[in-house]
Amino acid sequence: MSLVTAGVVVLDCAEPEKLAQFYKELLAAEEVGAHVNRMEIRAADGFRLALRRDVNATAPSWPRPENSLQAHLEFVVDDLDAVERLVVSLGGRPMETGDASGPTEERGYADPAGHSFVVRRGTPTAPKQG
Template structure:
């Protein structure tokens, strides 16, 4: 028996509205709330929340001396198409050179790592 259920995955960031808009374009869903806390209600998935953190320092990837803390795996039909779209939205490539792999690593506009993963 579980003690709890997952309510949301929360990302600290300097601008919750901008980061929520980025992930809404990547994942779909609707952004709810205002101010220092916003929720992205993702169809068929958990809520992704964004909390204002004025002193936010993005994780460094890869850097063993600086923990990445967590990352999101986002499943896509076509890696090349999805890559073009997330880069146009402001993502930055972190580890995308090996095109034979089934994943590529990026940073969102606030610096959090995420992977595009082929289904």
């Protein structure tokens, strides 16, 4: 029997309320916990994400190496174009990965606080480089 009953991905950010709203809409999730410095949401499939207040949070610089990728989220989708429109309408932005020859079945984005995430179709086609 495992002592750990659930896992939660936690992103530090300056404004957890705003970032929680972004991910609630992107994932069609519901808020399952909140207090002054932390918001937690859960998607219909059980995926849990928490946003923790850190007034000194700095966004990763990925794909640039100086503050590189600290962590990222990956979401499996059916329609890359529709998801891109949603991400941008919610305040996210596309990220230039620097590899135009890479697979076209995934796209990189940053949420409104600068955390990187990838949306992809199917299984990954190439290992992480670098």
